[in-house]
Amino acid sequence: MTNYLYQEQNWQSQMSDLITQPKELLDLLDLSSDQLLSGALLASETFKLRVPRAFAEKIEKGNSLDPLLLQVLPHHLELEDHEGFITDPLGEEEANQQPGVLHKYKSRFLLTLTGACAVHCRYCFRRHFPYQENLPKNDDWINIANYIESKPEINEVILSGGDPLTISNRKLQLWIERLESIKQLKYVRIHSRVPVVIPSRVDDEFISILKNSRLRIILVIHSNHALELDEYTCSKLNGLVENKITLLNQAVLLKGVNDSANILANLSYKLFDIGVMPYYLHVLDKVKGAHHFDLEPDTINQIYTELLATLPGYLVPKLVREIAGEKNKTPLLGTETF
Numbered sequence: 380m381t382n383y384l385y386q387e388q389n390w391q392s393q394m395s396d397l398i399t400q401p402k403e404l405l406d407l408l409d410l411s412s413d414q415l416l417s418g419a420l421l422a423s424e425t426f427k428l429r430v431p432r433a434f435a436e437k438i439e440k441g442n443s444l445d446p447l448l449l450q451v452l453p454h455h456l457e458l459e460d461h462e463g464f465i466t467d468p469l470g471e472e473e474a475n476q477q478p479g480v481l482h483k484y485k486s487r488f489l490l491t492l493t494g495a496c497a498v499h500c501r502y503c504f505r506r507h508f509p510y511q512e513n514l515p516k517n518d519d520w521i522n523i524a525n526y527i528e529s530k531p532e533i534n535e536v537i538l539s540g541g542d543p544l545t546i547s548n549r550k551l552q553l554w555i556e557r558l559e560s561i562k563q564l565k566y567v568r569i570h571s572r573v574p575v576v577i578p579s580r581v582d583d584e585f586i587s588i589l590k591n592s593r594l595r596i597i598l599v600i601h602s603n604h605a606l607e608l609d610e611y612t613c614s615k616l617n618g619l620v621e622n623k624i625t626l627l628n629q630a631v632l633l634k635g636v637n638d639s640a641n642i643l644a645n646l647s648y649k650l651f652d653i654g655v656m657p658y659y660l661h662v663l664d665k666v667k668g669a670h671h672f673d674l675e676p677d678t679i680n681q682i683y684t685e686l687l688a689t690l691p692g693y694l695v696p697k698l699v700r701e702i703a704g705e706k707n708k709t710p711l712l713g714t715e716t717f
């Protein structure tokens with residue numbers, strides 16, 4: 380698609396007008412395969428289809444193997460069971476200390492403010508996470524504050540989800556102000572895919588909230604392929620950089636989507652051109668339903684070795700796997716871990 384109708388549309392309208400029906404998405408993309416449709420209908424019963432129109436506009440029409448489409452279109456292969464692929468591969472339900480608080484690492488913890496995402500990524504390791512039982516209510520704040528103060532080693536809170544940028548600016552500001560009131564905190568990290576899938580989310584009010592906080596705010600976006608970063612998306616991200624917000628990117632290495640050193644190198648260069656530093660390249664978490672995105676360890680090693688030889692060191696994202704119960708993400712190259 381080259382005619383962008385939705386990119387600049389107000390982000391709240393886009394959130395309330397997501398594509399949720401496989402047939403609508405396939406029709407929009409001129410894909411008429413009955414096999415694709417029946418697989419998508421079946422797989423979306425377990426994990427619903429959810430695609431912003433601004434993201435759909437970036438997908439090439441008529442191309443059933445488009446790397447952006449593969450990330451969002453439910454597939455019949457999701458219904459297969461595979462050994463080792465489970466509903467909670469990172470043991471997050473165990474790390475859930477109290478509603479909203481997922482504490483796995485020493486100096487920082489995840490605060491999940493919402494279970495909603497703007498897009499449903501088919502490989503998501505939280506696709507089975509019981510958010511509704513774990514979201515903080517307004518009066519849970521006191522308990523969260525007490526939790527932080529009882530652990531002086533915590534200096535950073537990571538707003539995660541779901542996707543924290545699906546909540547309103549007003550609510551986001553409220554949570555940031557609450558965190559600002561705790562003296563020991565220095566950093567707030569926001570993990571979000573929304574600036575990539577609905578770039579107009581990066582509005583002036585949002586930029587103002589980030590730049591006026593006493594906390595150092597780091598926005599970690601999630602982009603897996605340079606085709607996600609069209610001109611408008613880049614201009615919005617660059618607006619954040621110009622306002623001195625630190626931007627990092629995390630990607631997931633996915634079979635059929637970005638499984639070549641060339642694609643990953645293009646992504647790193649594109650990110651760097653707009654001021655976003657490549658941060659992590661995650662090996663797929665073994666979540667039930669995502670086996671078809673998995674790559675063999677030898678292939679991963681080969682791709683990453685080639686990436687190291689292609690890019691200057693500062694543009695090479697760290698290849699990591701998250702292992703349930705470990706005190707940090709596990710770096711992979713040169714280890715036996717994967």
Ligand code: SF4
Binds near residue numbers: 496504541542601
């Ligand atoms: S946006 Fe993030 S949390 Fe939401 S489905 Fe995608 S990967 Fe999962």
